[in-house]
Amino acid sequence: MDKVYNHIDNDKKWYRYWLDNKIFSTKVNKNKKPFVAILPPPNITGTLHMGHALNAILQDSILRFKKLQGYNTLWVPGLDHGGIATQNVIEKNLKKENKTIYDLGRKKFLVKIKEWEINVKNQILEQLKLLGCCLDWDRTAFTMDTSCSKAVKKAFILLYNKGVIYRGNKIVNWCVKCRTALSDIEVEYETEHSKIWYIKYPIYNSNSFIVVATSRPETLFGDTAVAVHPSDDRYIKLLDQIIVVPLVNRKIRIIADYAVDKIFGTGVVKVTPAHDPIDNEIALRHNLDVINVINTSGRMSNVPSCYSNLNIEEARDKISTELKKNGFLVKVDDYSHSVKKCYRCSTKIESLMSEQWFLNVKNMSQKAIDVVKKTHQIHFYPKSWETSYISWLENLRDWCISRQIWWGHRIPVYYCTSKHLTCKPIASFNIPKECPYCKGSNFVQDEDVLDTWFSSALWPLSVFNWGENEFNKDLQYFYPTSILVTGHEIIYLWVARMIQFSLEFTDKIPYKDVIIHGIVRNSNGKKMSKSLGNTIDPRQIINQYGTDALRFGLMKVAIQGRDIQISNDVFLYSRNFINKIWNASRFVLTNIKNLNIKNSKTQIQLGELVDKWILVEYYNMIKKVNKAYQDYNINIVTRELYDFFWYKYCDWYIEFAKIRLCSKDVEKSNLVLLIMATILQKTLQLLSPIIPFVTSELLKLLNKVGYSQQQININIDELESKLIIKQMTTIVQDIITKIRVTLNEMHIPVGTNIKSLFYSNNSTINQNIIRQNEHYIKSLTQIASISFIEKIDEVKNAVVLIAGGCEIYLLIDKYIEYNKERTRIEKELNTAKINLKSLASKLHNVNFINKAPKSEVTKVSIKVDNLMLKIKKLQMYLDVLKK
RNA sequence: GGGCAGUUAGCUCAGUGGGAGAGUGUUUCCCCUACAAGGAAAGGGUCGCAGGUUCAAAUCCUGCACUGCCCACCA
Numbered sequence: 026m027d028k029v030y031n032h033i034d035n036d037k038k039w040y041r042y043w044l045d046n047k048i049f050s051t052k053v054n055k056n057k058k059p060f061v062a063i064l065p066p067p068n069i070t071g072t073l074h075m076g077h078a079l080n081a082i083l084q085d086s087i088l089r090f091k092k093l094q095g096y097n098t099l100w101v102p103g104l105d106h107g108g109i110a111t112q113n114v115i116e117k118n119l120k121k122e123n124k125t126i127y128d129l130g131r132k133k134f135l136v137k138i139k140e141w142e143i144n145v146k147n148q149i150l151e152q153l154k155l156l157g158c159c160l161d162w163d164r165t166a167f168t169m170d171t172s173c174s175k176a177v178k179k180a181f182i183l184l185y186n187k188g189v190i191y192r193g194n195k196i197v198n199w200c201v202k203c204r205t206a207l208s209d210i211e212v213e214y215e216t217e218h219s220k221i222w223y224i225k226y227p228i229y230n231s232n233s234f235i236v237v238a239t240s241r242p243e244t245l246f247g248d249t250a251v252a253v254h255p256s257d258d259r260y261i262k263l264l265d266q267i268i269v270v271p272l273v274n275r276k277i278r279i280i281a282d283y284a285v286d287k288i289f290g291t292g293v294v295k296v297t298p299a300h301d302p303i304d305n306e307i308a309l310r311h312n313l314d315v316i317n318v319i320n321t322s323g324r325m326s327n328v329p330s331c332y333s334n335l336n337i338e339e340a341r342d343k344i345s346t347e348l349k350k351n352g353f354l355v356k357v358d359d360y361s362h363s364v365k366k367c368y369r370c371s372t373k374i375e376s377l378m379s380e381q382w383f384l385n386v387k388n389m390s391q392k393a394i395d396v397v398k399k400t401h402q403i404h405f406y407p408k409s410w411e412t413s414y415i416s417w418l419e420n421l422r423d424w425c426i427s428r429q430i431w432w433g434h435r436i437p438v439y440y441c442t443s444k445h446l447t448c449k450p451i452a453s454f455n456i457p458k459e460c461p462y463c464k465g466s467n468f469v470q471d472e473d474v475l476d477t478w479f480s481s482a483l484w485p486l487s488v489f490n491w492g493e494n495e496f497n498k499d500l501q502y503f504y505p506t507s508i509l510v511t512g513h514e515i516i517y518l519w520v521a522r523m524i525q526f527s528l529e530f531t532d533k534i535p536y537k538d539v540i541i542h543g544i545v546r547n548s549n550g551k552k553m554s555k556s557l558g559n560t561i562d563p564r565q566i567i568n569q570y571g572t573d574a575l576r577f578g579l580m581k582v583a584i585q586g587r588d589i590q591i592s593n594d595v596f597l598y599s600r601n602f603i604n605k606i607w608n609a610s611r612f613v614l615t616n617i618k619n620l621n622i623k624n625s626k627t628q629i630q631l632g633e634l635v636d637k638w639i640l641v642e643y644y645n646m647i648k649k650v651n652k653a654y655q656d657y658n659i660n661i662v663t664r665e666l667y668d669f670f671w672y673k674y675c676d677w678y679i680e681f682a683k684i685r686l687c688s689k690d691v692e693k694s695n696l697v698l699l700i701m702a703t704i705l706q707k708t709l710q711l712l713s714p715i716i717p718f719v720t721s722e723l724l725k726l727l728n729k730v731g732y733s734q735q736q737i738n739i740n741i742d743e744l745e746s747k748l749i750i751k752q753m754t755t756i757v758q759d760i761i762t763k764i765r766v767t768l769n770e771m772h773i774p775v776g777t778n779i780k781s782l783f784y785s786n787n788s789t790i791n792q793n794i795i796r797q798n799e800h801y802i803k804s805l806t807q808i809a810s811i812s813f814i815e816k817i818d819e820v821k822n823a824v825v826l827i828a829g830g831c832e833i834y835l836l837i838d839k840y841i842e843y844n845k846e847r848t849r850i851e852k853e854l855n856t857a858k859i860n861l862k863s864l865a866s867k868l869h870n871v872n873f874i875n876k877a878p879k880s881e882v883t884k885v886s887i888k889v890d891n892l893m894l895k896i897k898k899l900q901m902y903l904d905v906l907k908k
Numbered sequence: 909g910g911g912c913a914g915u916u917a918g919c920u921c922a923g924u925g926g927g928a929g930a931g932u933g934u935u936u937c938c939c940c941u942a943c944a945a946g947g948a949a950a951g952g953g954u955c956g957c958a959g960g961u962u963c964a965a966a967u968c969c970u971g972c973a974c975u976g977c978c979c980a981c982c983a
Contacts, residue, residue, distance in 0.1 A: 026942090028942085028943070029943085029945070030945090214982095221983090237983075238983065239983055240982085240983070241983080252983085284983095285983080286981090286982090286983085289982080289983070290983065291983095293983085294983040295983065296983085297983090301983075303981090303982095303983080304983080360982095361982095362981095362982050362983095363981085363982065364982095409911095409912060409913085410912090412911075412912080413911075413912075413978065413979075416910095416911080416979075417978090417979075420979085420980085513977085513978080514977095514978095516978095517978095517979095544977090581921095581922095581931095582920085582921075584921095584922090586912095586913080587913070587914080588913085588914095588976080588977075589921095590920070590921090591920095592919080592920050592921095592932090593932095594919085594920060594921095594931060594932050594933090595920075595921090595931080595932095597931085597932075597945080598930090598931050598932075600945065601931095601943095601945045601946090602945090603945090604943065604945045604946090605942090605943065605945080605946085606943095607942085607943080608942040608943035608945095608946085609942060609943075610942080611942045611943075612941090612942035612943080613942080614942090615941090615942075616942095660922085661922095664922070664930090667930090668930085675942090675943085676947090679942080680947095683941095683942095
């Protein structure tokens with residue numbers, strides 16, 4: 026075995042082994058319970074970054090753990106076509122060649138995007154393999170696959186025929202760069218420092234005027250009213266008066282509406298129904314005209330010719346100048362407000378009227394709320410996200426599902442070309458043969474594609490072929506799935522919609538537990554994202570430190586639901602830990618050949634305090650780790666395993682073992698070996714879901730030296746039942762008896778919290794005794810949380826009966842002993858003129874006395890919580906010294 | 909405006925009522941047969957601020973400040 030763990034060869038070797046042996050492929054097995062996850066399909070916009078890696082590794086660890094627990098685990102891989110996002114990437118690339126997608130045309134463009142798709146897909150799949158993901162590759166899916174396409178069409182047709190999908194001319198968010206409509210959640214807000222214009226609107230047939238404050242003067246051509254608050258005394262007398270829009274002299278009315286804020290600006294709003302959602306609502310309430318003045322290119326249209334075709338900024342400047350020139354402008358103030366931006370290209374969003382497809386989500390939302398809020402079929406981890414999820418669903422408007430782009434699922438709607446008045450659009454899997462209204466036979470398909478999130482919402486269904494056959498075996502067995510692991514950024518975009526669709530189409534929830542992890546940020550705290558171009562490629566870390574180190578590091582910092590900042594330290598930390606594991610195993614493996622397993626049963630009785638201690642710690646660690654896995658707190662798993670393995674197992678148990686293995690008592694050294702190997706093996710198993718590569722190799726080597734799975738299991742049981750349950754409980758019972766006697770002597774009633782004794786004014790307690798023991802009790806409170814006894818549950822139960830005094834009594838005993846021992850040993854060392862510091866580091870050197878440095882003995886500082894072991898260690902130095 | 913996180917060592921962060929911690933960096937010593945990717949130590953902290961509850965608060969409560977995120981509004 027190498028001195029340093031070689032991750033590069035080992036990673037490759039094991040993943041190949043898993044692939045060759047089809048370890049990850051899962052079939053329906055009615056005798057086993059399934060545990061299923063579906064990989065949130067990464068967009069094919071580019072390769073995977075740390076955020077994806079975190080997401081994938083979390084799932085991988087959970088699934089591998091569930092597999093250890095005996096579940097029939099399935100993890101379905103897949104990719105998302107990414108709609109606008111991917112189209113944007115291609116457009117950007119084309120721009121480098123000075124081309125646009127329109128130069129190519131729809132067909133050639135789709136060919137181009139297909140090339141891109143294949144290239145990126147392969148890279149992403151390779152990356153997932155590099156990360157060690159236990160994905161069932163035979164099931165790899167893509168959101169543009171036929172099975173997915175069938176699901177999309179099926180869902181659309183069902184919803185269309187139900188009447189919840191409809192086509193309408195409504196105000197939508199329009200990205201002038203992507204040239205498509207967007208849904209409400211695809212819009213981001215950004216603060217912009219701008220101006221606010223105060224404009225005079227003359228009252229018709231009068232010399233007076235009303236002043237309107239607006240941040241968008243260019244839309245005044247589209248004004249069809251001016252609104253005030255119904256209870257605004259300043260303006261209420263003007264209600265229903267006619268006023269004149271400046272520059273165009275159109276006559277409009279003053280209306281009253283509760284949407285107006287009296288305090289804001291002048292308390293008067295110009296109403297532009299075509300270009301503002303709120304104004305649009307006002308218009309609906311008051312039956313106002315709608316005048317479009319901005320077109321889909323973001324330019325002025327339907328306006329006086331000198332403004333026509335100007336972009337927004339140009340129009341704004343010109344109007345500002347004109348208003349000033351004509352005396353309509355009162356003032357212009359600085360003003361900052363938030364503006365809508367496209368979530369994919371950050372271009373300013375225009376609100377405008379457009380003919381689009383919408384989905385009425387009211388019914389679905391209610392069901393999706395109920396499964397979380399009322400029936401608790403779905404749980405969020407952490408739970409705090411449930412509130413946001415519910416409140417979002419409660420305030421949902423209809424979902425605009427059509428997009429004016431080329432990359433995506435074409436809307437399965439056909440129009441009869443005869444354009445007969447009675448003809449209606451037909452939703453259908455294929456081109457209809459005959460129009461049911463006019464018997465015509467020529468059709469054109471709707472040009473638009475569906476929002477990419479429409480197919481995403483169907484993802485858990487489409488990967489199990491719901492579109493083709495909703496009663497297939499896979500769907501019956503694997504669905505609903507077990508967990509969904511994702512970042513909080515897509516709870517609304519994706520999670521909520523999957524739940525809505527799943528309930529709509531199957532009456533089942535799509536998954537039981539939603540595990541939300543944080544967003545990975547770089548060291549500046551900025552979000553890592555492909556569009557920002559500040560991503561770290563996990564491949565770089567894998568090369569440097571290995572996959573296991575990447576995995577362990579990410580798991581360590583991934584606290585449920587909290588954003589994380591990545592720094593190199595954490596990978597270094599992990600790499601070192603893995604090397605530590607490697608070397609500790611190396612030590613065990615080289616010694617274990619001497620183990621004589623046949624006699625193990627008798628040996629167990631020979632355990633010393635160290636053995637009992639490590640077994641208690643070990644037993645306790647297993648419990649904590651299992652619980653943490655169960656709660657999906659993987660960061661706690663890593664912490665517990667790290668602390669146990671390094672600080673307890675390596676620093677203490679193995680260090681002791683070195684000396685004890687020299688013992689001529691074969692029985693005793695056999696016991697040490699047995700315990701050492703048992704703990705190692707079980708710890709490796711618990712680590713294996715997180716760092717599968719190194720642990721697989723080490724477990725294999727352990728098996729090779731004859732330390733097989735079956736023997737281990739028996740031995741673990743033996744050790745746990747005999748040592749922990751029997752020996753430890755007898756020890757503990759002794760202590761408890763002792764405490765009871767002592768408490769009795771002190772006239773302290775059983776059930777009192779001994780920690781509070783000194784401070785409380787409890788009159789039933791003999792204060793004299795307390796005072797006599799003041800020093801005693803005070804020192805107890807100082808060292809109250811020693812790990813030795815406190816961490817055994819059996820003991821804890823017993824402790825609870827007599828309240829908090831138990832562990833303290835034990836400690837005081839040892840504390841006094843410790844102080845005595847320490848003084849004695851320090852004295853002896855002092856006379857021997859040995860430098861204890863260097864001594865400590867020379868523990869294993871038989872000849873160290875000859876090499877002992879000349880320097881004076883320095884103060885020995887010892888942590889209290891390890892004091893028992895420290896004493897032992899010091900005693901050992903002494904023993905060696907005396908020889 | 910509403911909601912949710914966070915504020916602990918130089919840096920990155922753990923820590924759910926009693927001992928202030930880890931990694932990293934700094935300083936000192938050590939290649940001793942598992943590990944120098946290691947070991948033994950040292951230094952470094954009014955645990956954001958102010959109140960409150962408690963014998964006891966980094967931890968629970970209230971308020972405030974700052975940072976970040978989400979939602980709504982922004983004429």
